[in-house]
Amino acid sequence: MRVSELARRSGTTATAIRFYEAEGILPTAERGENGYRRYDENDLCRVRVIATLRSLGLDLREAGRLAGMCADGRCDAMAIDLLPQIVARRSEVAAARAELDHLDAQLANAERALRMEESVTNCCTEEGRTDAAHHQADAD
């Protein structure tokens, strides 16, 4: 497949994929006779792993490194490498979920208030706030 199909199927953009290659995150792609990059299912997998790890909050180099291990058939090694991060991330995910719950409640509230044309002047009050506690939790 060509770069934009890979992009589409992996949920990213062609520009980003070229950028990954330029940065050495992805290996140099094979080229067809026309000079176009050619990719296969393995490449797709690799880009998807990168996308997944990125969405986990790993930085691009780290994501690329691990996706590379996986592509080399060393998924076990990758996973072992990831274990501490997995454990850490699980609690972050839990925290994020709690945030989202809170957020959704607020949004639902705001929406309801607006639909009833009530005033929503309390957006700056302390009500329901536990200081910046949950923001502090965000900071790694």
Add this chain to the structure above:
Amino acid sequence: MRVSELARRSGTTATAIRFYEAEGILPTAERGENGYRRYDENDLCRVRVIATLRSLGLDLREAGRLAGMCADGRCDAMAIDLLPQIVARRSEVAAARAELDHLDAQLANAERALRMEESVTNCCTEEGRTDAAHHQADAD
């Protein structure tokens, strides 16, 4: 309060707050005799609103603009401005929650597999994947 107290209480950094001021996101702060920036509870509120809106995914200018409206006592106007975004965001939040659920399941799985020293070689398979559908959903 001074800049770093404001930072601490709003869950951001002093540098970011100075940056906001420099960019006109926050109004020019009052200064004490020593030249230090001075902030009050209103400023705290405003920065918090910005932080909240940013965490909703709004870009900084937009967040600043809305926080400004709120600070001007036009919370209603702000909220009305936000309504379509709120509605949109709610579904995004729902999608994100689903992602997180999926993610946590994967993480739990990975963790369990690792702890049992099983092989985790299936990290590149299609299993359990619905193409990049949920990634597509991410793209605004």
Add this chain to the structure above:
DNA sequence: GTTGACCTTTGAGCCACTGGAAGGTTTACG
């Protein structure tokens, strides 16, 4: 044979900060 959708490269720009240097101020301690 030309229109339009792809692909190529290069290089600049963007967002939202972050960090460092070089210096002034305040606070706590001995």
Add this chain to the structure above:
DNA sequence: CGTAAACCTTCCAGTGGCTCAAAGGTCAAC
């Protein structure tokens, strides 16, 4: 009273992860 640490100030450079534009080559369809 001195000094060390912990603040604060400005300015400027750098970062990550792209994104976009320009200028051009390729290819499939009509």
